[in-house]
Amino acid sequence: MDGFQSKLVHGGEPRPRIGGAVVPPIFQSATFEQVPGKGYHDGRYIRLSNTPAHDHLHAKLSIVCGTESALVASSGMAAITSTLLTLLGSGDTVVAQDLLYGGTDSFLSGEVQRWGIGVKRIDVCDPNSWGTPPDGSRVLYCEAITNPTCRIGDFKAATDWAREHGLISVIDATFATPVLFRPVEYGFDLEVHSATKALNGHGDVAAGVIAGRKDLIEQVKHCLDHLGGHLDANACFLLHRGIRTLQLRVDRQCENALQVARFLDGHPGVKVTHYPGLESHPDHQRCQQLFGGRGGGVLSFDVAGGAEEAERIATSTKLMATAPSLGGIETLIIRPASSSHAAVDPDVRVQMGVPDSLVRIACGVEDGFDLVADLVQVMGDRE
Structure with missing residues (x-):
C-alpha cells in the first residue's frame, strides 16, 4: 500500500x-x-x-x-x-x-x-x-x-x-x-x-x-x-x-480553518489572527515546507474589545459549540484562558501569547461558509 x-x-x-x-x-x-x-x-x-x-x-x-x-x-x-x-x-x-x-x-x-x-x-x-x-x-x-x-x-x-x-x-x-x-x-x-x-x-x-x-x-x-x-x-x-477516516476529516478541517482565518484576518473586531496557513503568520513559510501549506484545523484570534467581548463571542455562536477540545467533526469555540490554559498563571499566560481576550476555534467538517456565517451573526461582517 x-x-x-x-x-x-x-x-x-x-x-x-x-x-x-x-x-x-x-x-x-x-x-x-x-x-x-x-x-x-x-x-x-x-x-x-x-x-x-x-x-x-x-x-x-x-x-x-x-x-x-x-x-x-x-x-x-x-x-x-x-x-x-x-x-x-x-x-x-x-x-x-x-x-x-x-x-x-x-x-x-x-x-x-x-x-x-x-x-x-x-x-x-x-x-x-x-x-x-x-x-x-x-x-x-x-x-x-x-x-x-x-x-x-x-x-x-x-x-x-x-x-x-x-x-x-x-x-x-x-x-x-x-x-x-x-x-x-x-x-x-x-x-x-x-x-x-x-x-x-x-x-x-x-x-x-x-x-x-x-x-x-x-x-x-x-x-x-x-x-x-x-x-x-x-x-x-x-x-x-x-x-480510518482521519485524512478525510483533516483535509476538510484544514479547508474550513483557512476559510475562517481569512474572514477573521483584517476584521475590525480582531487584533490579530493566529493561523499558519495565512501569509501574515510568522511561521507561514515553515507551514509551506513542513505541512504542504496546510495549517491544521485550529486557529485563534485576539479580540479587540477585550476579555468581555471575547467571552461574548465564544458563547454566542449558534453552530459552533462552546466547548474545549479539537479535532472532532463538530466545530468548537472557546477562550483558552478558561480552558486549556486555565491552570497557567495569568501573567505567564500573557507571556505565552494567551491573553484573556484570545478566542480559539477548532474547526470541524461542516460547510465552511456556514462557519463564517455563524461568526458574522455574532461579530458582524468585515465591512
Whole structure:
C-alpha cells in the first residue's frame, strides 16, 4: 500500500479477519488464558496493553506514523507524562519549548520539578537562541503546532541540536496529525498525540498515543504498565474506527480553518489572527515546507474589545459549540484562558501569547461558509 488513506483503512488490520468480521470486534475482556510454559509478561492482560484490541491498534498506528513501534494510553496526558517519566529522573533536565499546551506546561512547572527534574525553556522557532543545554539534560520536548497561537518550530534544526547534545527528542504532534506531519522523517525519536482529538475525531473517547523508536516504546510501556494508563477495550475499538477516516476529516478541517482565518484576518473586531496557513503568520513559510501549506484545523484570534467581548463571542455562536477540545467533526469555540490554559498563571499566560481576550476555534467538517456565517451573526461582517 502506497496511499496514506489506504494505510489508514487497511494498515495493521488482522489477517485472516477474525471470524470473518470486516471491522475487528471489541475484545471486552480484562484477562486471557495463559499459555502453558509462558511467563507473566508473555500473557495477555488489559493493564499490559497487549490484548488483541491493543495489538491491532498499535500495528495500525505504527504504519500510519511511519515508526518502528507505537503504544496507546488512556489519554494524551497519560502519553505525555508516562513518556517524560520514563526518560527523566531526579537530577535530569528536560529542555522544553516555551509555548506549550496548558496541561503539559502545568506538569512541567509543578510535579516534574517537585521530583527533582529541572526544566529549561527555549524558543523552538529561534535556533540561534538555544546555545548549549544545561548539564544533565536528557530530553528535548516541543509541539508541532503550538496551542493556541499556532507557532511552528524549526524541527530539523531541533533534532540535529538534540542529537549533537545527546538528547532524546520528543514532539507532541496532536495539532498536525500524521496527515500533515510525520516527525520520524525529521529525526524525532518519539512523538505523542492526544488521540482524543483528531485521531479519534468523534469526541467520544479519551486516548493517547506514543510512537517512535522500538527500544524507547518498550521502556515507556513498562512505565505505563505500572502507572495503570492503559486504554480500555471499548476505547480501542472507537479509536480504531476514528483513525480510518482521519485524512478525510483533516483535509476538510484544514479547508474550513483557512476559510475562517481569512474572514477573521483584517476584521475590525480582531487584533490579530493566529493561523499558519495565512501569509501574515510568522511561521507561514515553515507551514509551506513542513505541512504542504496546510495549517491544521485550529486557529485563534485576539479580540479587540477585550476579555468581555471575547467571552461574548465564544458563547454566542449558534453552530459552533462552546466547548474545549479539537479535532472532532463538530466545530468548537472557546477562550483558552478558561480552558486549556486555565491552570497557567495569568501573567505567564500573557507571556505565552494567551491573553484573556484570545478566542480559539477548532474547526470541524461542516460547510465552511456556514462557519463564517455563524461568526458574522455574532461579530458582524468585515465591512
